[in-house]
Amino acid sequence: MKGNSMLVKGRFLPLLVWVAGLLIVWEALSWVLLNVVRTPLAQSKLPYVHELVATLFRYAGTLLKEGAATFGNAGVGFLLGAAAGVLLAVLMSVSKTIEQLTFPYAVASQMIPILGLAPIIYGIVRDEQISRIIISGYITFFPVSLNMLRGLRSVNLSALELMHSYAAKPWAVYWKLRLPAALPGLFSGLKIAAPLAVTGAILVELMGAQHGIGVIMLRNLYYGPSHTYMFWSTILVGAFLGMASYGIMSLIERLVAPWQPEFRPKGGGR
Amino acid sequence: MSLMATKVPEIQMENVEMRYQTDTADVLALHQVSLDIAKGEFVSLLGPSGCGKTTLLRLMADLIEPTAGRVTVAGKSAREARLAQKYGIVFQSPVLYDWRKVKDNITLPLELMGVKKARRDEKALELLELVGLKGFADKYPWQLSGGMQQRVAIARALSMEPEILLMDEPFSALDEFTRERLNEELLSVWSKVGNTVVFVTHSIPESIFLSDRVFVLSPHPGRLSAVVDIPLPRPRTAEMRNSPEFFDLIAGIRDSFEGV
Numbered sequence: 285m286k287g288n289s290m291l292v293k294g295r296f297l298p299l300l301v302w303v304a305g306l307l308i309v310w311e312a313l314s315w316v317l318l319n320v321v322r323t324p325l326a327q328s329k330l331p332y333v334h335e336l337v338a339t340l341f342r343y344a345g346t347l348l349k350e351g352a353a354t355f356g357n358a359g360v361g362f363l364l365g366a367a368a369g370v371l372l373a374v375l376m377s378v379s380k381t382i383e384q385l386t387f388p389y390a391v392a393s394q395m396i397p398i399l400g401l402a403p404i405i406y407g408i409v410r411d412e413q414i415s416r417i418i419i420s421g422y423i424t425f426f427p428v429s430l431n432m433l434r435g436l437r438s439v440n441l442s443a444l445e446l447m448h449s450y451a452a453k454p455w456a457v458y459w460k461l462r463l464p465a466a467l468p469g470l471f472s473g474l475k476i477a478a479p480l481a482v483t484g485a486i487l488v489e490l491m492g493a494q495h496g497i498g499v500i501m502l503r504n505l506y507y508g509p510s511h512t513y514m515f516w517s518t519i520l521v522g523a524f525l526g527m528a529s530y531g532i533m534s535l536i537e538r539l540v541a542p543w544q545p546e547f548r549p550k551g552g553g554r
Numbered sequence: 555m556s557l558m559a560t561k562v563p564e565i566q567m568e569n570v571e572m573r574y575q576t577d578t579a580d581v582l583a584l585h586q587v588s589l590d591i592a593k594g595e596f597v598s599l600l601g602p603s604g605c606g607k608t609t610l611l612r613l614m615a616d617l618i619e620p621t622a623g624r625v626t627v628a629g630k631s632a633r634e635a636r637l638a639q640k641y642g643i644v645f646q647s648p649v650l651y652d653w654r655k656v657k658d659n660i661t662l663p664l665e666l667m668g669v670k671k672a673r674r675d676e677k678a679l680e681l682l683e684l685v686g687l688k689g690f691a692d693k694y695p696w697q698l699s700g701g702m703q704q705r706v707a708i709a710r711a712l713s714m715e716p717e718i719l720l721m722d723e724p725f726s727a728l729d730e731f732t733r734e735r736l737n738e739e740l741l742s743v744w745s746k747v748g749n750t751v752v753f754v755t756h757s758i759p760e761s762i763f764l765s766d767r768v769f770v771l772s773p774h775p776g777r778l779s780a781v782v783d784i785p786l787p788r789p790r791t792a793e794m795r796n797s798p799e800f801f802d803l804i805a806g807i808r809d810s811f812e813g814v
Contacts, residue, residue, distance in 0.1 A: 442649045464653045543653045
């Protein structure tokens with residue numbers, strides 16, 4: 285469609301300009317730091333873009349393999365955490381008692397610093413994969429649960445009265461009204477949680493694992509300035525994984541709940 | 555179709571009283587309301603805000619229960635009538651579910667009753683034609699104007715062919731032109747369906763144009779202060795709004811307020 289291609293142009297051209305501009309400024313600053321200001325360890329502070337790109341390509345295999353290990357575990361943990369979050373939200377919305385019993389502990393659980401929790405979990409399960417899954421799930425669970433609960437409660441009174449007037453069974457009220465109405469909330473929770481789950485998995489890897497992007501990140505940091513480009517590459521891969529996880533959630537949201545106001549074409553669709 | 559046709563009572567209220575407890579006061583929302591609405595009759599509940607007209611409708615719909623008195627709907631208690639799907643209801647806002655296409659919003663009541671998909675789609679097309687929205691079956695609610703959305707809500711209320719249609723200020727959020735057009739369309743739908751309609755409104759001309767009888771309510775405490783027969787012939791036409799009889803009726807109802 286004509287309108288659509290206009291939209292694509294309208295969105296992607298400015299983005300392209302911004303990214304290109306940013307990279308040029310980066311490369312220039314890097315050169316200034318190295319050759320003009322002559323800062324010590326200039327390349328560790330801001331490496332050349334072209335060197336980074338070269339490293340990314342040279343070690344693409346390793347980065348991809350380790351990145352996949354991180355992403356896979358984070359993904360499993362994310363799915364388990366999300367499922368637990370949804371289940372708890374539904375239970376809390378059904379019963380005030382369950383909410384009062386569980387909610388304070390759910391909140392308290394988020395007060396524990398992950399940095400401290402990760403080695404404890406690892407010490408108990410002694411398996412890096414399982415630790416990554418647990419930590420990712422642990423981080424995911426809370427934002428998903430909270431946003432899902434808010435979504436379930438967002439249903440307005442008239443919509444409920446309508447169901448009541450049709451003598452709808454409680455399960456029907458959930459299935460046909462509360463759950464669809466909660467989807468936007470659920471997806472905000474998922475979009476917050478997905479990058480956090482990746483970060484959580486990387487954190488566990490920093491505690492001393494064998495595989496994962498966090499492991500090469502840590503090694504190259506220890507080996508010092510000579511491995512600067514590789515260290516920066518792992519950071520970029522980590523950032524990419526976070527963005528990818530967010531992007532995947534956004535994509536699924538568009539497929540599952542396309543009726544939301546922000547997905548509607550501008551100017552009405554009459 | 556008019557009140558002369560049959561005198562079988564469809565909705566009866568006997569000494570209905572409604573009290574609310576608030577933190578500071580004991581509010582009497584409805585005081586000693588008794589009324590009869592005949593089968594096939596079109597009546598309006600008319601009054602200023604706070605007169606309890608919506609409360610009265612919600613009592614008929616069994617969305618709330620009276621603190622005293624009795625409500626009989628279609629020969630049953632209000633609760634039994636609701637469970638037996640004796641009425642369809644239209645609220646002030648259309649209350650359409652965003653994630654459902656127009657046709658699936660319309661047939662939601664049928665879906666809840668377990669009617670098969672093919673039959674539901676068929677019924678949706680039939681109802682869309684009835685309310686003048688042919689060709690909108692696969693649209694989403696946000697693709698429709700306010701007036702169209704309210705017509706979808708009316709189609710939904712009629713989907714399981716209820717004996718009674720309860721309408722709570724359904725057109726009050728619409729502009730005057732749309733409202734008048736929808737008034738005429740509602741009457742044309744009603745002339746085909748022929749069920750009992752209870753219509754809540756705060757507009758005197760709207761209540762006169764639509765109804766066989768107008769129940770006038772007054773506030774503090776909410777009570778029935780007059781019942782006015784509307785002898786205008788049917789079918790009602792837009793021109794009747796300019797007739798001397800129409801203006802006399804408006805004046806008469808206005809007087810009944812001042813007399814309270």
